[in-house]
Amino acid sequence: MLSENAKKDIQAALRKYPNRRSAVMDALRIAQADGGGSLTKGAMEEVAQILDMRPAEVNAAAAFYTMYNVKKPVGRYYIQVCRNISCSLLGAEHLIKHMEKTLGIKTGETTKDSKFTITTVECLGSCGTAPMMQINDDFHENLTTEKIDGILKSLK
Amino acid sequence: MEKVLLKNIDKPDAYKIDAYIRYGGYKALETALKSDRDHLIQLVKDSGLRGRGGAGFSTGLKWSFIPKDPTIPKYLCCNADEGEPGTFKDRGIMDNDPHLLIEGMIISSFAIGAGTAYIYIRGEFVFGIRRLQAAIDEAYAKGFLGKNILGSGFNLDMYVHSGFGAYICGEETALLESIEGYRAQPRKKPPFPALAGLYGKPTVINNVETLSCIPAIVEKGAKWFSSIGPAKSPGPKIFCVSGHVKKPGLYELPMGTTIRDIVYNHCGGILGDKKLKAVIPGGVSAPMLTGKDLDTPMDFDSIAAKGSMLGSGAVIVMDETTCIVKMSYIINRFFSHESCGKCTPCREGTSWLTNVLGRMEHGEGRPGDVELLESLCGNIFGRTFCPLGDGAVMALRGALKNFRHEFQHHVDKKACLV
Numbered sequence A: 001m002l003s004e005n006a007k008k009d010i011q012a013a014l015r016k017y018p019n020r021r022s023a024v025m026d027a028l029r030i031a032q033a034d035g036g037g038s039l040t041k042g043a044m045e046e047v048a049q050i051l052d053m054r055p056a057e058v059n060a061a062a063a064f065y066t067m068y069n070v071k072k073p074v075g076r077y078y079i080q081v082c083r084n085i086s087c088s089l090l091g092a093e094h095l096i097k098h099m100e101k102t103l104g105i106k107t108g109e110t111t112k113d114s115k116f117t118i119t120t121v122e123c124l125g126s127c128g129t130a131p132m133m134q135i136n137d138d139f140h141e142n143l144t145t146e147k148i149d150g151i152l153k154s155l156k
Numbered sequence B: 001m002e003k004v005l006l007k008n009i010d011k012p013d014a015y016k017i018d019a020y021i022r023y024g025g026y027k028a029l030e031t032a033l034k035s036d037r038d039h040l041i042q043l044v045k046d047s048g049l050r051g052r053g054g055a056g057f058s059t060g061l062k063w064s065f066i067p068k069d070p071t072i073p074k075y076l077c078c079n080a081d082e083g084e085p086g087t088f089k090d091r092g093i094m095d096n097d098p099h100l101l102i103e104g105m106i107i108s109s110f111a112i113g114a115g116t117a118y119i120y121i122r123g124e125f126v127f128g129i130r131r132l133q134a135a136i137d138e139a140y141a142k143g144f145l146g147k148n149i150l151g152s153g154f155n156l157d158m159y160v161h162s163g164f165g166a167y168i169c170g171e172e173t174a175l176l177e178s179i180e181g182y183r184a185q186p187r188k189k190p191p192f193p194a195l196a197g198l199y200g201k202p203t204v205i206n207n208v209e210t211l212s213c214i215p216a217i218v219e220k221g222a223k224w225f226s227s228i229g230p231a232k233s234p235g236p237k238i239f240c241v242s243g244h245v246k247k248p249g250l251y252e253l254p255m256g257t258t259i260r261d262i263v264y265n266h267c268g269g270i271l272g273d274k275k276l277k278a279v280i281p282g283g284v285s286a287p288m289l290t291g292k293d294l295d296t297p298m299d300f301d302s303i304a305a306k307g308s309m310l311g312s313g314a315v316i317v318m319d320e321t322t323c324i325v326k327m328s329y330i331i332n333r334f335f336s337h338e339s340c341g342k343c344t345p346c347r348e349g350t351s352w353l354t355n356v357l358g359r360m361e362h363g364e365g366r367p368g369d370v371e372l373l374e375s376l377c378g379n380i381f382g383r384t385f386c387p388l389g390d391g392a393v394m395a396l397r398g399a400l401k402n403f404r405h406e407f408q409h410h411v412d413k414k415a416c417l418v
């Protein structure tokens, strides 16, 4: 079930557009945040109902955009490491291996305690401060293995 | 050169409206609202401003295609999807100086008669999304947005629409589909957005940097703008420099600054004083250039004359230790990942290219693979629905043209040349 706050936020998003369907991306984003970082079938059905859309249409939108984690639970800290060109030129692969070793999981996996998920992403527009990663909403830039160790330790 | 686009980038409070006004902001808006629409469109035409999103189309001309009939609703969409790998200029403006963009958008909306403006920003830019929303709220509170702006009778609403991870949303018609709540697949053109765009209404789509040029053009005039850099491709330009340079970052320089000047003077040269091997001048869709092209001026026409593209102005520098096969693999993997799936040549072609490049890179290349790449390129180029597939091919062809022997070496020796 969507929380009351989430429902309020979706109503606010609706005011931005001349029709309900246009709010689908905002609504899914709100539902995903409400669901702890991933989208369930139930949440998508509720979104469909609020927006007068068919559930299949909402699913299609959610499946198209990579930031929606459809039925894919992620850890409390969702680590996305950039693997595109500028980050790669400055050693992104090495950092990914280091992180996999430190956390004992492979890219795409979540730690047993549901704390961390590692995944790779394409360029996040931080190429001048490469290599970089995003953890939940925050960017971490100019990364080194030492810096990563410090960041991982600081996350409770 | 006096900075125009990045003038506030180092001022930590410029994101707040009072500070922005103190630094001279929103004066251009007052001037613009006292002038008339046709005059503003002519001014932007005369300035010679060409779109900074990649294609370099005349901004004033694009605006002039919008029908004048005041009874038809019109839209302005700011393209802040910034997905071309290597590019980070729009984020720099939105994170640090959001009112510059907002002021540019209000003036532009007034010029084309738009009553609603959307900023389409990529979803990963959470910081920028919050900054923009807070700045928009401030602008409403000051009467720069909403009804009867500064007593001019002009009404404008502005909203942030956040994307959610799809490079194709940067293509302008895919962007419109995305705002309308559909999967972001490009539309057939014509009709062009100027006649039938968002919700079927006349729409202008401009890049963040393009719109951010507008306040200065209003304040300082078309002549001032057109006198910066080359006559056919004038103005200040933000270059996003990344890769193997000592001082990567954003550099606002006149259009037409040479690659050498950017890399060796402004960015302090190559990391570890190694030799330069290749440089991508305009984001990964732009074919790479080599050391012999260093004296090429960075403007739309000069870079095109070298067979590449100024694109988004993302300069990616690679030193002599870089494996071009690996970089080509990474670039192609990106395109196949981001292909929207609408047309077969792009969807199937880019993933086939990635497979072949992947096995080359991993020491499993087969005899004939280099020729296979070339023939695949021929089957994709010019046959796709939108320019994404062409971008993938142009990038790979650029690499093959200059470094074919490295690809062949990967196949023959199952190893890297570097």
Ligand SMILES: Cc1cc2nc3c(=O)[nH]c(=O)nc-3n(C[C@H](O)[C@H](O)[C@H](O)COP(=O)(O)O)c2cc1C
Binding pocket: B050, B051, B052, B053, B054, B055, B056, B057, B059, B079, B080, B081, B082, B083, B084, B167, B168, B169, B170, B171, B172, B173, B205, B206, B207, B208, B210, B211, B386, B387, B388
């Ligand atoms: C695959 C693809 C991706 C694009 N991505 C962007 C982008 O991220 N930002 C952008 O401003 N333009 C992008 N463009 C160009 C837009 O389609 C459009 O030309 C531009 O936003 C127009 O604005 P301008 O005239 O101010 O440059 C892209 C084009 C294609 C084909």
Ligand code: FES
Binding pocket: A082, A083, A084, A085, A086, A087, A088, A122, A123, A124, A125, A126, A127, A130, A132, B085, B086, B087
């Ligand atoms: S390449 Fe990693 S942020 Fe752009």
